[in-house]
Amino acid sequence: MGKLDGKVALISGAARGMGEAEARYFVEQGARVIVGDVLEGEGQVVAKDLGNASRYCHLDVTSEVGWRAAVDMAISEFGRLDILVNNAGILRLAPIASTSIDEYMSVINVNQVGVFLGMRAVIPTMTTNKSGSIINISSIDGLVGMAGSVAYVASKFAVRGMTKVAALELGSLGIRVNSIHPGGVDTPMVHMEGFDPASLDQMMSQMVPLGRIGQPIEIARLAAFLASDESSYCTGSEFVADGGMTAGFGIPGAQQ
Numbered sequence: 001m002g003k004l005d006g007k008v009a010l011i012s013g014a015a016r017g018m019g020e021a022e023a024r025y026f027v028e029q030g031a032r033v034i035v036g037d038v039l040e041g042e043g044q045v046v047a048k049d050l051g052n053a054s055r056y057c058h059l060d061v062t063s064e065v066g067w068r069a070a071v072d073m074a075i076s077e078f079g080r081l082d083i084l085v086n087n088a089g090i091l092r093l094a095p096i097a098s099t100s101i102d103e104y105m106s107v108i109n110v111n112q113v114g115v116f117l118g119m120r121a122v123i124p125t126m127t128t129n130k131s132g133s134i135i136n137i138s139s140i141d142g143l144v145g146m147a148g149s150v151a152y153v154a155s156k157f158a159v160r161g162m163t164k165v166a167a168l169e170l171g172s173l174g175i176r177v178n179s180i181h182p183g184g185v186d187t188p189m190v191h192m193e194g195f196d197p198a199s200l201d202q203m204m205s206q207m208v209p210l211g212r213i214g215q216p217i218e219i220a221r222l223a224a225f226l227a228s229d230e231s232s233y234c235t236g237s238e239f240v241a242d243g244g245m246t247a248g249f250g251i252p253g254a255q256q
Contacts, residue, residue: 002030003228008078010034010070012061012118013088015043017187018137021216022085022223027053029224032078036061036070037088061088061114067121075125082129083227084122086115086136086159096150104151111155112162119166123175132175133227136163137219140183140242160238167236176235178226183242185214209244 009026013019015037023033027050035050036059037043047056057073060066074081089111092103115136126132141149142156163179170177222241225231240246 002028003224003230004083005030007031007082007227008033008074008080009083009085009227010036010074010081010118010122011085011087012036012059012070012114014085015039015046018182018185018216018219019085019087020046021220022087023050023054025217025220025224026083026227029228031083031227034070034074034077059088061086061118062109064117064121067117071121071125080129081122081125082132084118084132084134085223085227086118086134088114089137089155091149091152093148093152094150095148099150104154107151108155108158111152112158115159115162119162119177123170123173126170126175127173130174132170133231134163134166134170134175134177135223135226136177136179137223138163138179138181138238140181140240140246142179143181143238143240143246163238164236171235176226176231178231178234178237178239180219180222180226181238181240181242182219183208183214183240183245185216185219187216207245208242209247212243214241214243 004026009031011019011023014023014035023035023046026033032053035043035047035054035056038060040058043056047054055077057070059070090107092107119134136159138159139156141153142160145153160179163177166177219241222239
């Protein structure tokens with residue numbers, strides 16, 4: 001018996017990274033999953049690996065039409081939709097003075113507008129079901145600022161706020177809405193041009209009380225908890241998985 005037996009999930013950005021880990025773990029826990037992503041080749045591979053419990057859907061999260069198609073696929077292929085994981089996101093790094101409006105809006109459109117459109121798209125079917133769990137992937141950058149990432153931080157703070165509004169509006173309909181705030185996680189997003197694994201490991205050992213970067217499966221397990229009936233009294237809340245990074249300032253390795 002899995003904690004998600006009988007449930008159907010739609011996961012955006014599920015072709016790789018945290019989204020892929022979520023898709024694979026959800027199926028392991030008994031769910032059927034729509035793998036939504038613009039990365040068609042990678043998304044199809046993930047869905048094929050997951051067999052009859054999964055389907056790939058080309059999903060541009062900035063497209064209302066794309067979201068309607070993804071929801072329709074979940075219902076036509078699996079009969080219902082119980083879970084939405086708004087996982088898709090992009091990162092652009094630049095100081096405010098060097099950030100163009102086009103660069104800023106490209107991040108906002110994916111990370112913020114995409115979450116809004118995803119939530120709105122699943123409300124009708126979840127309302128009919130009188131139940132549902134929406135999980136919005138924010139970041140610790142939705143809790144604290146990070147220099148050089150104004151658009152990303154703005155989008156992730158927005159996700160945090162929208163989550164609370166949705167929880168207030170949808171709770172009476174049986175729909176729960178929560179946000180997850182990962183710290184550094186070992187995904188393609190952190191493997192940018194000029195990426196130095198040794199430097200990243202050193203930084204994590206200094207900044208994170210647990211002394212390491214997070215793994216996608218660790219976020220997937222938290223998402224599965226929020227998707228499951230085990231979290232039936234949780235809504236409108238932030239769930240942080242950052243190895244203690246936002247706990248405060250301290251001396252790495254210090255003991256009493």
